[in-house]
Amino acid sequence: MKRLIFAAGSCLLWAGLLMIQSCSSAPEKPSAYVVEIKDMKFVPEDITVKKGDTITFINRDMMAHDVTEETAKSWSSGKMEADVSWKLVVSEAATYYCSIHTVMKGKIELE
Numbered sequence: 001m002k003r004l005i006f007a008a009g010s011c012l013l014w015a016g017l018l019m020i021q022s023c024s025s026a027p028e029k030p031s032a033y034v035v036e037i038k039d040m041k042f043v044p045e046d047i048t049v050k051k052g053d054t055i056t057f058i059n060r061d062m063m064a065h066d067v068t069e070e071t072a073k074s075w076s077s078g079k080m081e082a083d084v085s086w087k088l089v090v091s092e093a094a095t096y097y098c099s100i101h102t103v104m105k106g107k108i109e110l111e
């Protein structure tokens with residue numbers, strides 16, 4: 001009887017260890033986010049992501065827009081016609097704008 005209890009106990013211990021290990025060693029999967037462009041705005045205007053996450057910008061307006069990094073113009077979607085989408089893999093925090101309508105601004109923050 002003692003042995004049976006011991007066996008059950010060590011089983012639980014192993015299950016616990018395995019759970020800890022799988023939690024701590026599994027790399028976090030990148031997340032995917034969507035920013036819609038509608039009514040001359042980026043929605044949401046501010047977004048907080050992790051490095052390596054993907055943001056898909058979708059133009060829901062009737063007119064063309066773009067998504068351009070503001071400070072150094074280090075990346076840009078190019079002109080996006082209506083219903084066109086463009087993906088950005090985030091490597092750093094950034095502020096961006098639409099170079100066609102410079103009042104349109106957005107911000108990417110890193111968690």
Ligand SMILES: [Cu+2]
Pocket residue numbers: 064065066098099100101104
């Ligand atoms: Cu625009």
